[in-house]
Amino acid sequence: MLKVLSSSNLKSLDLKTIENKKISSLMLMKRACERFIKWFISKFSQSNKIQIFCGFGNNGGDALLISNMLYDRGYNVKVFILNNKDKISKDCLIQLNNLNKKIPIYDINQNMISEIKDSEIIIDGLFGYGLSRKLENPCVDLMKHLNNLKGKKISIDIPSGISSDKVYGNVFFNSDYVFTFQTPKLSFFFPEYLNLIGKVVIKDIGLDKNALDKLLPLASVIEKSDIKKNIINRSLISHKGTFGHGLIISGSKGKMGACVMSCKASLKSGIGLLSVYVPKIGELMIQTSVPEAMVITDKENDYISSIPKLEVFNSIGLGPGIGLNKDTEKAIIKLIKVAKIPLVVDADAINIISKNKNILKFLPEGSVLTPHPKEFKRLMGTYKDSNQRIELQKKLSKKFKLNILIKGPFSMMTDINGNLFINSTGNPGMATGGSGDVLTGIITGLIGRGYKPFNAMIMGVYIHGLSGDISKKKLGEESLMATDLIDNLPKAFKKIDN
Helix, strand or coil: CEEECCHHHHHHHHHHHHHHCCCCHHHHHHHHHHHHHHHHHHHCCCCCEEEEEECCCHHHHHHHHHHHHHHHCCCEEEEEECCCCCCCCHHHHHHHHHCCCCCCEEECCCCCHHHCCCCCEEEEECCCCCCCCCCCCCHHHHHHHHHHCCCEEEEECCCCCCCCCCCCCCCCCCCCEEEEECCCCHHHHCCCCHHHHCEEEEECCCCCHHHHHHCCCCEEECCHHHHHCCCCCCCCCCCHHHHCEEEEECCCCCCHHHHHHHHHHHHHCCCCEEEEEECHHHHHHHHHHCCCCEEEECCCCCCCCCCCCCCCCCEEEECCCCCCCHHHHHHHHHHHHHCCCCEEECHHHHHHHHHCHHHHHHCCCCCEECCCHHHHHHHHCCCCCHHHHHHHHHHHHHHHCCEEEECCCCCEEECCCCCEEECCCCCHHHCCCCHHHHHHHHHHHHHHHCCCHHHHHHHHHHHHHHHHHHHHHHHCCCCCCHHHHHHCHHHHHHHHHC
């Protein structure tokens, strides 16, 4: 997994690298800038006119050194600097003094901002990850002006104005690319900033691996290798019972499609046997749409009013399409109280818990809750930003020993100890009805198949997003449907295996 570090740990890692590898801070700065240059010249030709905006900290030092490196390679470069001689860092001052005299350089002040014109490329090196204050003029007006200019916009390490791990600020540089060093910043995954950041490029700059391993992360980003190493291979000596028996409790009148999608996704995720508990109205639909599933019907025609015997099942998923009928609510509360194995809880099952929060304590340890942000707000109350939401999520996970997956762009997960994990697959085309029902089916199938609930959660969300990315390549985002995710699950599993 890719570690996400706090700003204090990022500084500590730089210092440990300098100490342990016996290099200077300037050598480390040069190494980082060389990685940037290698990436930059692979994408942008010398015909591009470049404006580089530099602050007075080490991020500004990076930008000044990059200016020299680009000029030496034949690029047309102009430099603009916030020349605060009282606050300029030692390394930034050295890079300023070393700047090639042939490069045009302009001091940024309030009066000249409107004179800055469009440029084919604008590089932002104004402020780094250590920013801990709101910006003032001329920076506020400068940032607003730069955001309105035409041209590709690239930030060095982090877009100016954004903190590495907190939600605050008043103005931000809008980047097409963010070239960041070694590890991503937590703020890159906050919904508040996603439209400002563009494509993130992460490059290893040789920071001390031993020091990195010892640092506690704010979060861990899930990668393909993490999923691949946890794959349980299917033995040659096996039968359908080897791969578990799952139960999905789902559906009500008008919402049986949710049940169909959950069932199909569960079966496509490798479970050996699947039973589904539905109101009578859903029996024919499930028998014809999902012939591989065994159907158990409730006594009621339009909604679920009771629960089946649970003892024979290895995994249980509940919630998709069940509605909020009073009898359904009573049935779900009873199920939660008697269940002996971890549950996968989604949709209206979460909303029922939100109305009856006292039943949280009855959820079996390791159960997986998969709310979207609105469902999570019903469960935990309002929050002002992503930082508060993460803290509420961690608190809930630790208090009740739950795995929680909040769905969305870069879905965020917490394990029973409150550790934070971030998914790295998926796209906006997946923001469509039924996508969550598919995820519930996948996770239920994986638990039944033999995966621990936490592993099923991170594997399920990664493969769900990967199937979405495969679907996007074929269909685009606009026409993507939840059933496309099911259709491409086999390709997603194969891609993990290859």
